[in-house]
Amino acid sequence: MTNTVKLKRDELTSNFSNGDKYDLVIIGSGLSGLSTGLMWLKNTEGKRTLIIEKNSYPGGYSTAYERSGYVFETTQLFPDIIDILDYLEIELDLKQFKGNFMRRLVVDGDHVEEYKIPAGSENFTNYLVEKFPEDAGKIRALMEYSVEMFKQVRKLKAHSKLKDKLIIPFQAPKVVANLNRTYSGLLDKFGINNPKLREVMETFTSFSGVPSARASAILATGAMLSSMTRCFRPYGYFDEFPAKMAQLFQERSGEILFDSEVEKIIVENGKATGVKLKDSDGIIRADKIITTVDPMLAMRKLVGDEHLPSKYVERLENIIMSTSSINVALGLDDKIDMTKLDLDYPYNVVSTGLGTAEKLFDGFLAGDNAFSEDCFHAAVICPSLTTGAKNTITIRCTPFALNGWTEWRENDYERYKKEKERWGDFFINITEKYFIPNLSKHIVVKDISTPATYARYSGSPTGSLYDMASLVTQFGPKRLSMKTPIENLYQPKFAHGLYGTMMNGVQVVDLLLDRKFNNGNSLFAPVSK
Ligand SMILES: Cc1cc2nc3c(=O)[nH]c(=O)nc-3n(C[C@H](O)[C@H](O)[C@H](O)COP(=O)(O)OP(=O)(O)OC[C@H]3O[C@@H](n4cnc5c(N)ncnc54)[C@H](O)[C@@H]3O)c2cc1C
Structure with missing residues (x-):
């Protein structure tokens, strides 16, 4: 089958002018980097701003990709960030899920309890x-x-003063x-x-x-x-959102440099002064630098422990990063009528009963996973019901630790393939049993992402999906501060998800502008719209 799908993400190209010095350099063109860049340009004038991205397109974890004519997506749920889209003048055609928000199955032996959770808190x-x-x-x-x-x-x-x-x-x-x-x-x-x-x-x-x-x-x-x-999702593919943000950023005089990996954040006399790219001797100088990549990568590798106070390094050592995942993306034939399967919800979730999440998390903390026939949790998403494209489903399975996945992929590919197939089959069987009878007979394309895929793609040393884990011990004032110990280096990490990444942009730009944009508020409430 030929590749017939053109994704919006691939329409973007670098517009790097190789300037002497930038007012602001942002590392990463995921949603945090793009929201930061757009908020910044909207509230400043004539500032030279550059986003550096190691991939050849924007979006980071929020993206879509094509395999043999089928389009798969990473993200599935678009939360209520409509006021921010309006503010940034981003136009997206969104489908609102007005009926049910989630179909939830809980398995207890042979008994399956079903809940259809409606959208809206009331x-x-x-x-x-x-x-x-x-x-x-x-x-x-x-x-x-x-x-x-x-x-x-x-x-x-966001950044509380004493008052x-x-x-x-x-x-x-x-x-x-x-x-x-x-x-x-x-x-x-x-x-x-x-x-x-x-x-x-x-x-x-x-x-x-x-x-x-x-x-x-x-x-x-x-x-x-x-x-x-x-609760929404785009009628188009999910890459459209970052692609539109990146396009607007470039139209508003922002520069993006794709296919370029930051290897070092240059620190001189305790101040961040620029970045060095991999495979290049030159340094891109900047007055201020914002990193939106995994904090362990940013602080421990790009900056380096030698530039950080020992207390901060100790803190980094004690942070628990979030889990990784196995994602089974399936392209299905057209003999299956997806509209009859009752899957048109942002999430269809199946799990074993109470205590499952705790057991699975313990397995992850132990450095592996605890999935078994009696202990599982998986989400099934069906984007083609909205996009109208060829039938696809994605089975999303967390928590998995990185474990030996990278080692297998690099040094024992047979083992890697075997493990991938094993877990792919495990989750396909679950989906077949609880959501889509005879699923395996309809599979045309199978694309399985492992924790090693996430680690390579995002640069996260642990293949983490959701930044620092949302544990109570790492929340609010206990989360890493946006201000790093290095002067002029910022790390906005309010929370993960589309909502969290928008707030990352809001908070860090407000901090740089001394509260003139969002009055110091932790959530979006701009001084003037
Ligand atoms: C499978 C999956 C499903 C999800 N589903 C949802 C959902 O339905 N709804 C929701 O709200 N959230 C969801 N999330 C979470 C959401 O996608 C993320 O929280 C969000 O996209 C993170 O954006 P970010 O910009 O902070 O980080 P990233 O997306 O990780 O962006 C960081 C960027 O930096 C780049 N980079 C890394 N290292 C370097 C370097 N050295 N030099 C240059 N560039 C570098 C990376 O390539 C990447 O583009 C999901 C996440 C995953 C992985």
């Missing part, structure tokens, strides 16, 4: 109340509290009360003990590959409300 509350009438009061109280807590997050400043810190307890008492609380702690607070109800609620922490007993209650609540309140 609908969700009513649905839960109907499903679990004996817990109605607790559910309503939890959801009201969650909405209120998320509103209070809006009052926080901000003093008023936080009055402005955002629920945030303060939950700063060290896990999501399961929040469920406990509201007396939500019914294991079935807990299983449904905990779906939102498993989005980040973290069990609810370790996930930050605030972050999990934010992820739930920002993704399900209004």
Whole structure:
């Protein structure tokens, strides 16, 4: 079969002018780098700004790719960032999932419980109340509290000054009360003990590959409300979003240099002064540098421990990066009618019962994975139902650790292929059993990404999908600060996901502009629109 699909991401080319010195260099043209670049150019004039990207196209983890005429995507869910799209004047044709947000199957031996979770927090509350009438009061109280807590997050400043810190307890008492609380702690607070109800609620922490007993209650609540309140996906392929951002950035005088890997961030007298590219002796000089790549790569390799205070290095050593994944992307024949399979949701999730997320996470922490016939979790996504392209599904499986994957790919390719096939078959069987009968008979193209794929593609030494793990111990003030110990070097790492990456741009640009753009707010609330 021939390649007939032209992706938007491939329409972009470098427009690097090789200037003497830039006002700002951004490392990485993922969504964090692009949102930073666009926010910066919108709020400054005549600043020479350069994004450096090691791949030949923009988007990082949010992308689409083609195999034998089938288009697969990495990301699937577009949260409610419409106000930011408007602000940046990005036009995207988005489909809003107005009915159900997720189809959730929970397997207990031979019994399968099905939940169809509606979009919108009120609908969700009513649905839960109907499903679990004996817990109605607790559910309503939890959801009201969650909405209120998320509103209070809006009052926080990204980089609190002393004056901000003093008023936080009055402005955002629920945030303060939950700063060290896990999501399961929040469920406990509201007396939500019914294991079935807990299983449904905990779906939102498993989005980040973290069990609810370790996930930050605030972050999990934010992820739930920002993704399900209004939830979208593009009618086109997912690469369109970063491609449009990159195009706008270039139109607004920003420069992008593709196919160029930053090898070193140059530090002189404690200040970042430029970057050195791989396979090049020259240095690109800059007044300020923003890194949006994996912090372990940025700080430990591109900067180097020798330039960092020992306390900071110790901190880096103790950070738990998020999990990696196996992704099984399948192109299916046209004998299968996908519209009849009840899969048109942002997520179709199947897992074994309560405790699964914890067991899987422990397997990941031990450096491997804990998937088995009795312990699994997988999300099935069906983009072709929206794009109208040839039938595709993606089975997304976390958490996996990098383990020996890179070693196998580089030094024992037979083993690599065998492991890939083994896990591919494992997840295809699960999908066949619970979502798509006779799936294997319809597979035309199979493309399996492993933790080694993610490590190579993103540069993350651990192949992590979601930056620093969203653990309660690494949240809010305990996350790495945007200001690094190196003067003029910034690292915006508010959170992962499309919502988080937009906020990375908002926060770091606001910091550089001394709060003149977003008034120091942690979430998007620009001074003038
Ligand atoms: C499989 C998958 C599914 C996901 N699904 C969703 C979803 O449905 N909804 C959602 O909201 N979020 C989702 N996410 C998370 C979301 O995609 C990411 O949080 C987000 O795209 C991260 O953007 P980023 O710019 O911070 O980092 P990245 O996307 O990692 O961007 C970093 C960029 O830096 C480049 N780079 C790295 N090293 C160097 C170097 N040395 N020199 C130059 N360039 C370099 C990389 O090539 C990359 O382009 C998903 C993530 C994955 C992996």
